Amino acid sequence: MPPTDRLVVRFAAEPPQEPLPSGRWAEQLRSEFLAACLRIEEEVGEPGEVLWFPDRTWSGRTYVPATCRTSKGLELFGLVSFAPAVEPGQEPDAFEATADWTDHLAESNPDWTIDFCEEVVGGWRGEAGKVAAMTAVWGVPLVEGAVVATAELGGVTVDQCTLIDGRFTLLAPDDYRGDTLEVALFDRAGRELARESLYEDEEA
Numbered sequence: 001m002p003p004t005d006r007l008v009v010r011f012a013a014e015p016p017q018e019p020l021p022s023g024r025w026a027e028q029l030r031s032e033f034l035a036a037c038l039r040i041e042e043e044v045g046e047p048g049e050v051l052w053f054p055d056r057t058w059s060g061r062t063y064v065p066a067t068c069r070t071s072k073g074l075e076l077f078g079l080v081s082f083a084p085a086v087e088p089g090q091e092p093d094a095f096e097a098t099a100d101w102t103d104h105l106a107e108s109n110p111d112w113t114i115d116f117c118e119e120v121v122g123g124w125r126g127e128a129g130k131v132a133a134m135t136a137v138w139g140v141p142l143v144e145g146a147v148v149a150t151a152e153l154g155g156v157t158v159d160q161c162t163l164i165d166g167r168f169t170l171l172a173p174d175d176y177r178g179d180t181l182e183v184a185l186f187d188r189a190g191r192e193l194a195r196e197s198l199y200e201d202e203e204a
Contacts, residue, residue, distance in 0.1 A: 008177075130176060
């Protein structure tokens with residue numbers, strides 16, 4: 001094949017390796033996430049049930065995204081990350097967590113086709129010192145029939161995730177050489193069902 005003029009990292013993160021968190025593992029992650037929520041300066045209310053999303057591992061860390069509604073009708077969102085075990089019998093360690101909140105909710109935006117959150121987790125250096133923002137994107141379809149989510153940058157698919165319990169997590173380069181990420185949903189037959197830009201609100 002001839003050389004490409006779009007030199008960018010693709011499928012950099014490992015696909016999900018574990019089921020969605022449950023039991024004591026979910027409780028441990030919940031404690032880390034809620035500790036990060038306590039650092040939010042605004043009064044956001046009491047957190048409810050935490051929803052977990054598929055794990056993605058990149059650059060030596062595993063990221064498990066979360067969302068949570070509060071008693072004030074807001075949504076908390078963030079990432080719990082850790083260094084995964086590399087030997088049998090080892091436990092994950094070096095836990096870190098981030099959290100933020102939003103009042104932009106799916107039920108108030110009937111035009112949305114995908115409900116997602118995003119957070120930059122690092123950078124990837126490309127040609128001529130240009131840097132892509134490695135970004136975790138997690139969410140749920142608001143259309144029926146979706147089985148796969150993809151991330152596209154400048155028309156190139158740079159990540160893909162099969163939905164688990166109707167949820168997806170992508171980890172892909174964004175904001176690189178003037179291109180920005182789009183998230184697309186596909187059904188079992190490969191038909192595109194929905195597409196949203198990470199920057200749609202800013203473009204409106």
